[in-house]
Amino acid sequence: MSLKFVLLTLLDRKPATGYDIVREFDDAIGYFWNASHQQVYRELGSMTDSKLLKFKQIKQDDKPDKKLYSLSITGKKALQAWLENPVKIQKNKNLLLVKLLNTNSKNVALMQEELERNISDSDALRNTYLELERNYYSPQQRRTLPAEQVMIYAALRKGILSIEAHLAWLKEVRDLLQQSFGG
Amino acid sequence: MSLKFVLLTLLDRKPATGYDIVREFDDAIGYFWNASHQQVYRELGSMTDSKLLKFKQIKQDDKPDKKLYSLSITGKKALQAWLENPVKIQKNKNLLLVKLLNTNSKNVALMQEELERNISDSDALRNTYLELERNYYSPQQRRTLPAEQVMIYAALRKGILSIEAHLAWLKEVRDLLQQSFGG
DNA sequence: TATCTCATGTAAGTGGTTACATGATTGC
DNA sequence: GCAATCATGTAACCACTTACATGAGATA
Known part of the structure; x- marks a missing residue:
């Protein structure tokens, strides 16, 4: 449930491939969130199924094809609705x-x-x-x-x-x- | 995987019922761990199945029967083995x-x-x-x-x-x- | 020839949440 | 009569991890 909003947030800032997002988890934002590539690809898939995301298939000559994901209108609305809801305090298990x-x-x-x-x-x-x-x-x-x-x-x-x-x-x-x- | 060791730890300190443990999560140790009663009962059940725990059925006149859980020999060994392994640093998602x-x-x-x-x-x-x-x-x-x-x-x-x-x-x-x- | 980067996925299993369910006793 | 406490569970779903899998091009 949480990863969904992380992906909405990141893709709203800038369209990206699953691979790009995994790399961001590995470095730039890794100190406050991370997810494995398996989880990311699966979530991107299911969010696309539920119409929150769309993607463009991009062909590359030297590298494998990639899917550039971005928010659909529904996705933008879902993100906005989430932003308007208070977040709960989280307990960190130790x-x-x-x-x-x-x-x-x-x-x-x-x-x-x-x-x-x-x-x-x-x-x-x-x-x-x-x-x-x-x-x-x-x-x-x-x-x-x-x-x-x-x-x-x-x-x-x-x-x-x-x-x-x-x-x-x-x-x-x-x-x-x-x-x-x-x- | 984590809850398992929490339960081993708590039951090693003192035999308890599922209910007791849930109450501990609600107050005494709630600021560093908690789990719902559903999760606790399920975990106690599956740990008993895998021989880590044993229980005594205790009849009470005024209150419902209860199961007092404690560690089996296997359970004690499992806990000891876990103690000897380093814990990983955890990332807290925010x-x-x-x-x-x-x-x-x-x-x-x-x-x-x-x-x-x-x-x-x-x-x-x-x-x-x-x-x-x-x-x-x-x-x-x-x-x-x-x-x-x-x-x-x-x-x-x-x-x-x-x-x-x-x-x-x-x-x-x-x-x-x-x-x-x-x- | 071997490893790294780019790029994507499936499958199986474990961990955790939410909702549903029961039933007796005690205290207000 | 109503809520709280004691006591236990099932079912469905969602979140996350680990292992398995592929394949091309670049670099050492």
């Missing part, structure tokens, strides 16, 4: 926390390892995001950012703030473990 | 951001409304969490917290840090909108 709930005096070491791994992974991701920000959204670049790009920057900021909060939490948990079970 | 990507000069007002609604909802949730922390995890209470309760507190901290990061982001977005589209 498997790491489930794992940590199993902590006891016998397996603390295991949990501490897991925590350290998560801390360094998260830190690496944080650095990746911060580098993107430095490279593409310096204060100067931001001043001349076209309006339709602003929310792409907002997406990156969401990634940064989330990962930093996560990292801070991981470190708190490390301290809690230390205090309760010793190190 | 529908609000998808919506905001649709911002243009014609619908800024709509988006600003949505943002304000999210800000006040998030702020309310934040206050709920902070009150829980004040009531159940004051510094004194925390000093005498039994080890098996520590991660329950960690769960609450995760809720607090996440909602605060989200709130900070919402306010950043409000400013970005203001700067790019005027208010």
Whole structure:
């Protein structure tokens, strides 16, 4: 149900092929949404069946044919209707926390390892995001950012703030473990 | 796949009925996991079929019969094996951001409304969490917290840090909108 | 000769939501 | 009399993942 609106949003901004969209998931917007190519192609198919999308078959000499999708009138209306509806707050399920709930005096070491791994992974991701920000959204670049790009920057900021909060939490948990079970 | 390990974790801590678990999702651990009663009962059934769980049928005079579930030996092994495997970093999909990507000069007002609604909802949730922390995890209470309760507190901290990061982001977005589209 | 990019799909299985369904007891 | 609590489930549908599958051209 959600992917449908993601695709409507992306295709409303710019017509694209399934392949293009998958690539966007892999890089540009991957830090707040992603979907496998299988899911994307299937969804594009079913949205076309239900008249939300149309496509042009484009022949290419050097590369395989492709289908360039865009919104139909029905699709535009569906998107507009969705925009006018409030979104619900989402709960994020946290498997790491489930794992940590199993902590006891016998397996603390295991949990501490897991925590350290998560801390360094998260830190690496944080650095990746911060580098993107430095490279593409310096204060100067931001001043001349076209309006339709602003929310792409907002997406990156969401990634940064989330990962930093996560990292801070991981470190708190490390301290809690230390205090309760010793190190 | 995830719910399975949540149930193993909860039932390893303490045998319970489907009903008990649903109630836990509604209150105690609802800020980091939840599942509908339908899902819980179905999963308990299929985990019993695959020998991860066993149950005792308990007759009650005043109330309906109930099934008290607990881990089988196989279940304990499955949980242990899972604990020894690293968890993957999870991406959180963000529908609000998808919506905001649709911002243009014609619908800024709509988006600003949505943002304000999210800000006040998030702020309310934040206050709920902070009150829980004040009531159940004051510094004194925390000093005498039994080890098996520590991660329950960690769960609450995760809720607090996440909602605060989200709130900070919402306010950043409000400013970005203001700067790019005027208010 | 092997891997990468472009480009599209099917099939099977698992995970999750929404709607429908029952029935006794307790409290207002 | 009505709603809430206790207690369990089925059925249909939608969302998502993993594995399987093809095939041409470009690059190393």
